[in-house]
Each structure stands twice: as structure tokens, then as C-alpha cells.
Amino acid sequence: QVQLVESGGGSVQAGGSLRLSCAASGYTYGSYCLGWFRQAPGKEREGVAVIDRDGTPNYADSMKGRVSISQDNAKNTLYLQMNSLKPEDTGMYYCAADRYDCYSGKTAFEYWGQGAPVTVSS
Numbered sequence: 001q002v003q004l005v006e007s008g009g010g011s012v013q014a015g016g017s018l019r020l021s022c023a024a025s026g027y028t029y030g031s032y033c034l035g036w037f038r039q040a041p042g043k044e045r046e047g048v049a050v051i052d053r054d055g056t057p058n059y060a061d062s063m064k065g066r067v068s069i070s071q072d073n074a075k076n077t078l079y080l081q082m083n084s085l086k087p088e089d090t091g092m093y094y095c096a097a098d099r100y101d102c103y104s105g106k107t108a109f110e111y112w113g114q115g116a117p118v119t120v121s122s
Contacts, residue, residue, distance in 0.1 A: 001047060002026045002111040004095050009116030016085050016118070020116055022078040024096030033102030035109060036069060036080045040091035048093070051108055058104035063089070085120045093118050 008020040020036070035050040049069035050058045057069045068081040078095055093116050098108035 001030075002097055004097060004111055004113035006093065006113045006116035009093060009118045011119040011121065012085055012120050014086055016120070017081070017083040018085070018095075018118070020080040020082070020093055021079075022113055024076045024078065024097065032097040032099055033106065033109075034069075034071065035076050035096045035098075035106065036067075036078075037094045037096060037107075038089070038091045039094070039115075040088070043091075047097075047105065047107055047108075050102060050104060051078070061092055062073045062104055070074070082118075085118075086121050087120050089120045090114070090118060 005023045008018060008019060010018060010095045012018055033052060036048040037045050038048050039045040042064045047060050048063055049067055051069045053070060059067060066082060066084045095113045097111045098109040
């Protein structure tokens with residue numbers, strides 16, 4: 001039903017910034033809870049940010065203050081702006097969508113993208 005495709009990943013130096021994009025199709029903006037997750041090598045997936053249907057954002061403590069989640073309804077695109085990146089931010093970043101509940105700390109989502117790799121070097 002829903003297809004999510006991430007882009008904007010890459011390699012940056014510590015302290016740098018980048019913006020990840022998640023293009024959605026088969027999806028109606030305003031009807032889904034949207035989120036960004038990351039998975040570091042050898043570790044489990046963890047939440048980064050969630051944005052509710054009304055546009056209310058929530059952030060994980062690990063990146064709060066350094067990231068901003070937003071969406072462009074006209075483009076059916078979800079964004080994650082990341083600043084002051086650290087080497088520990090390295091990992092695969094995924095966007096996700098869910099039709100049901102939405103809350104800070106939510107980890108179970110219906111739909112997932114394939115991921116965008118992010119590497120932060122010292």
C-alpha cells in the first residue's frame with residue numbers, strides 16, 4: 001500500500017549537517033503517524049523523531065536539540081534535518097508510517113523505507 005523511499009544520506013564530518021528526505025506514495029498525508037529511526041552497526045533500531053497527524057513533533061533524547069522533523073504535504077515528503085552530527089550518529093536511517101496511534105517513543109510502525117546510510121567521521 002504505502003511505499004517510502006529515503007534519500008539524502010551520506011558521509012559528513014563531525015559537527016556537520018544533512019537533511020534526510022522520505023518520499024511517500026500510496027499515502028495520504030494527514031492520516032499517518034510518521035517517524036524516523038536509526039540503527040547503528042551491531043545495534044538495534046531506535047527512534048529518532050515522530051511527527052503526529054497534527055504536525056506535533058517528538059524527539060528522542062539522544063538527538064533532541066540537534067534534529068528537526070518536518071513534512072511537506074504538497075510533495076508527500078517527510079524530512080529530518082540533522083545538525084551537529086556526531087560519530088555515534090552513524091547508522092542506517094529509516095522513515096516509517098503508521099495509520100494508528102502516534103506517541104513519543106512509538107516503535108511499531110506499519111510501513112518502513114529501505115533506509116539511508118549516514119556516516120559521521122571525526
